Amino acid sequence: MHSPVRIGLMGLGTVGSGVFEILHKHPEQIARRSGGPIEIARVLVRDSNKPRRVPVPEDKITTDASLLLEDPSIDVIVELIGCPGGSVEPARSYIAGALRAGKHVVTANKEVLAKHGQELFALASEHRVGLYFEAAVAGGIPIIKSIKEALVANEMRTIMGIINGTTNYMLTKMAYEGRSFDDVLKEAQEMGYAEADPTSDVEGHDAAYKLAILASLAFETEIPVDEVYREGITKVTPEDMAYADELGYVIKLLAIAKAHDGAVEARVHPTMIPKGHPLAAVNDVFNAIFLEGDSVGELMFYGRGAGKLPTGSAVVADIVQAAQDLRRGVGGWLNGKAAVKRILSPMEVVSSYYVHAKVVDNPGVLAQIARAFGDNGVSIGSVIQKGVRQDPVSLVFVTHKVLEKNMQAALNQIASLPVVRRVANVIRVEGE
Numbered sequence: 105m106h107s108p109v110r111i112g113l114m115g116l117g118t119v120g121s122g123v124f125e126i127l128h129k130h131p132e133q134i135a136r137r138s139g140g141p142i143e144i145a146r147v148l149v150r151d152s153n154k155p156r157r158v159p160v161p162e163d164k165i166t167t168d169a170s171l172l173l174e175d176p177s178i179d180v181i182v183e184l185i186g187c188p189g190g191s192v193e194p195a196r197s198y199i200a201g202a203l204r205a206g207k208h209v210v211t212a213n214k215e216v217l218a219k220h221g222q223e224l225f226a227l228a229s230e231h232r233v234g235l236y237f238e239a240a241v242a243g244g245i246p247i248i249k250s251i252k253e254a255l256v257a258n259e260m261r262t263i264m265g266i267i268n269g270t271t272n273y274m275l276t277k278m279a280y281e282g283r284s285f286d287d288v289l290k291e292a293q294e295m296g297y298a299e300a301d302p303t304s305d306v307e308g309h310d311a312a313y314k315l316a317i318l319a320s321l322a323f324e325t326e327i328p329v330d331e332v333y334r335e336g337i338t339k340v341t342p343e344d345m346a347y348a349d350e351l352g353y354v355i356k357l358l359a360i361a362k363a364h365d366g367a368v369e370a371r372v373h374p375t376m377i378p379k380g381h382p383l384a385a386v387n388d389v390f391n392a393i394f395l396e397g398d399s400v401g402e403l404m405f406y407g408r409g410a411g412k413l414p415t416g417s418a419v420v421a422d423i424v425q426a427a428q429d430l431r432r433g434v435g436g437w438l439n440g441k442a443a444v445k446r447i448l449s450p451m452e453v454v455s456s457y458y459v460h461a462k463v464v465d466n467p468g469v470l471a472q473i474a475r476a477f478g479d480n481g482v483s484i485g486s487v488i489q490k491g492v493r494q495d496p497v498s499l500v501f502v503t504h505k506v507l508e509k510n511m512q513a514a515l516n517q518i519a520s521l522p523v524v525r526r527v528a529n530v531i532r533v534e535g536e
């Protein structure tokens with residue numbers, strides 16, 4: 105057995121205390137699997153007077169990051185402080201400082217990686233150390249290691265994921281209980297699934313960070329998070345849920361990335377998927393990632409995308425990997441540079457669409473809308489008309505696949521028709 109690998113743990117909140125608990129639950133097993141013991145040398149927190157749920161010796165707790173970053177006996181920094189208040193600092197600087205000091209770094213911080221990943225991976229490579237980030241995407245699901253290692257033989261074609269548990273919980277409640285967005289948001293907040301400020305989840309930012317990380321890795325190109333097209337779930341109504349059900353779909357917040365010749369598309373938005381699609385059965389706070397590789401074909405990963413122990417499981421796996429790498433004297437990840445791929449603009453993306461229009465109940469309205477679709481090369485797959493002798497009535501269309509540019513032109517034309525009160529919602533359809 106080797107001498108202990110010493111960890112500097114930054115953050116002792118939900119995930120940090122899960123990591124502490126797991127490392128102390130099975131120390132012999134962890135030591136066996138890491139080639140020697142793992143020891144938590146110091147723990148960084150914001151408030152050293154806060155009562156802790158895990159029994160960390162008081163003399164190990166500090167509020168001074170330099171005691172971790174500048175201690176040459178600390179081999180691995182585990183960054184679990186996150187981005188409180190939406191700021192990447194000090195997490196970004198701590199990670200960079202640790203890499204510069206020649207320490208391996210394990211992080212669960214999707215926001216820092218999505219915004220500063222290129223810079224941090226370059227630093228890791230320059231200093232020949234590892235930057236491990238399994239827990240940054242889909243919590244307990246081992247998707248990063250799978251793409252990096254188990255699926256390395258493949259050229260990846262498609263990634264489609266439910267990678268935000270909060271919105272999946274909310275959409276599940278809306279679909280099965282017919283409740284409104286506001287109503288289920290309140291419940292999700294009471295249950296601790298949604299933050300007091302839910303913007304990052306419900307507007308799709310959290311899923312966009314994770315997709316930028318996943319797709320950059322899978323398609324071997326930088327995908328700046330600002331270039332991920334993003335739409336949240338705030339406009340999804342119980343009415344749309346009911347129409348989706350009638351048409352044979354469910355609505356999920358999907359993160360989608362697809363490879364094209366020399367280009368990549370990356371988008372996060374509410375999506376209708378057929379009830380028979382494997383992702384349609386992923387409910388509540390569960391996450392799932394559906395992948396398609398050129399050799400392996402279709403694969404799906406399913407599990408808990410958040411929580412103390414599931415996320416702790418992914419962080420501890422990275423700590424064990426870092427310890428093994430240290431003990432074998434290897435650092436970092438060996439991967440050459442691929443050609444940079446262009447990110448498609450939203451207007452270049454092809455999809456089918458659900459369009460819900462509120463119209464006056466006059467004969468010939470359907471024909472006028474159908475003409476507007478036809479004028480712009482949009483072909484209609486199915487139509488539902490609901491409500492008679494009321495104003496307005498609902499007309500619902502599902503189109504065949506069409507370029508977004510044509511769809512937007514058709515929607516502008518439809519919205520300007522005097523018989524159309526408003527276009528109530530437009531939702532992309534995938535997975536057919």
Ligand SMILES: NC(=O)c1ccc[n+]([C@@H]2O[C@H](COP(=O)([O-])OP(=O)(O)OC[C@H]3O[C@@H](n4cnc5c(N)ncnc54)[C@H](OP(=O)(O)O)[C@@H]3O)[C@@H](O)[C@H]2O)c1
Binds near residue numbers: 118150151186243412
């Ligand atoms: N929660 C999950 O299920 C989950 C899942 C996947 C990924 N993640 C990621 O894991 C990371 C940690 O999340 P979490 O839920 O564990 O967060 P959390 O419960 O809010 O805990 C954050 C911890 O960091 C400490 N901290 C915050 N700012 C600090 C600063 N400036 N200096 C020193 N310490 C600081 C806090 O100290 P005090 O305790 O003294 O306040 C606390 O111990 C985030 O990047 C998050 O995105 C979380």
